[in-house]
Amino acid sequence: MRLIIRETKKQTSQWVAEYIVHRINEFRPTKDRPFVLGLPTGSSPEQVYANLVDFYRNGKVSFKHVVTFNMDEYVGIPTSHPQSYHSFMFKHLFQHVDIPPNQIHLPSLENYSEYDNMIAKYGGIELFLCGVGSDGHIAFNEPGSSLASKTRVKTLTNDTIVANARFFDGNIDAVPKSAVTVGVKTVMDAREVILIADGRGKAEAVRQAVEGNISHVWTVTALQMHPKFIMAVDEVATEELRVKTVKYFKDIEGASAGLGKPRPKL
Numbered sequence: 001m002r003l004i005i006r007e008t009k010k011q012t013s014q015w016v017a018e019y020i021v022h023r024i025n026e027f028r029p030t031k032d033r034p035f036v037l038g039l040p041t042g043s044s045p046e047q048v049y050a051n052l053v054d055f056y057r058n059g060k061v062s063f064k065h066v067v068t069f070n071m072d073e074y075v076g077i078p079t080s081h082p083q084s085y086h087s088f089m090f091k092h093l094f095q096h097v098d099i100p101p102n103q104i105h106l107p108s109l110e111n112y113s114e115y116d117n118m119i120a121k122y123g124g125i126e127l128f129l130c131g132v133g134s135d136g137h138i139a140f141n142e143p144g145s146s147l148a149s150k151t152r153v154k155t156l157t158n159d160t161i162v163a164n165a166r167f168f169d170g171n172i173d174a175v176p177k178s179a180v181t182v183g184v185k186t187v188m189d190a191r192e193v194i195l196i197a198d199g200r201g202k203a204e205a206v207r208q209a210v211e212g213n214i215s216h217v218w219t220v221t222a223l224q225m226h227p228k229f230i231m232a233v234d235e236v237a238t239e240e241l242r243v244k245t246v247k248y249f250k251d252i253e254g255a256s257a258g259l260g261k262p263r264p265k266l
């Protein structure tokens with residue numbers, strides 16, 4: 001894995017957005033060979049989406065030949081609900097860029113059993129952008145989820161319901177109790193995964209992802225087995241990592257960017 005550490009969330013988001021733009025452009029997508037992008041919602045990717053919209057407006061990227069698959073959606077609220085992930089995605093990204101609506105996919109009660117097949121029909125996901133819950137869940141793969149899971153309906157843990165109540169005026173009762181989510185394997189099947197995490201509240205999840213053992217208790221740890229996995233985090237999200245770990249990743253990233261001083265002996 002690569003661990004990219006930037007001082008602030010703003011800088012981390014900028015790095016991730018630039019990386020996505022670079023990957024889309026390098027791929028040279030066409031109508032017959034679109035770039036398939038997996039996407040998350042949440043506060044973590046918000047700034048990334050704002051940056052992608054800026055890149056689009058400045059002519060640096062087009063989404064005309066990009067096909068998207070979102071990772072999750074609540075069950076029990078209509079897609080038109082302001083807090084649905086459907087609404088979130090249109091508000092922050094889709095309505096501002098040139099992606100054709102028929103190239104946008106979100107999981108639902110109607111399509112979830114076919115969702116992994118739909119992805120496979122496009123040749124699989126090229127790049128999956130993820131966030132992570134403070135309990136280490138990816139998408140809505142809560143602690144104890146199978147690391148071999150595919151898209152399905154999951155019951156949300158109390159921790160997640162409490163964490164997401166901030167989007168429902170702090171009202172825990174208004175938060176849906178279940179969701180449709182891609183599985184851990186759905187994410188693992190992507191050719192590349194990039195995860196963004198920021199803030200002190202994610203520090204333990206980041207520690208587990210980087211230094212922990214692979215475990216279904218912290219489903220993010222499955223990504224240690226992914227052949228092409230990047231974590232992009234801000235400084236404060238590294239606070240539970242060992243100093244040595246942080247130094248190691250900063251050192252190799254600095255060296256590979258040609259910025260590094262000679263590597264100190266650890």
Ligand SMILES: N[C@@H]1[C@@H](O)[C@H](O)[C@@H](COP(=O)(O)O)O[C@@H]1O
Binds near residue numbers: 040045130132140160
């Ligand atoms: N299902 C979503 C995840 O996809 C998201 O990554 C996580 C973190 O959200 P945030 O980025 O708002 O911290 O929480 C939610 O429960």
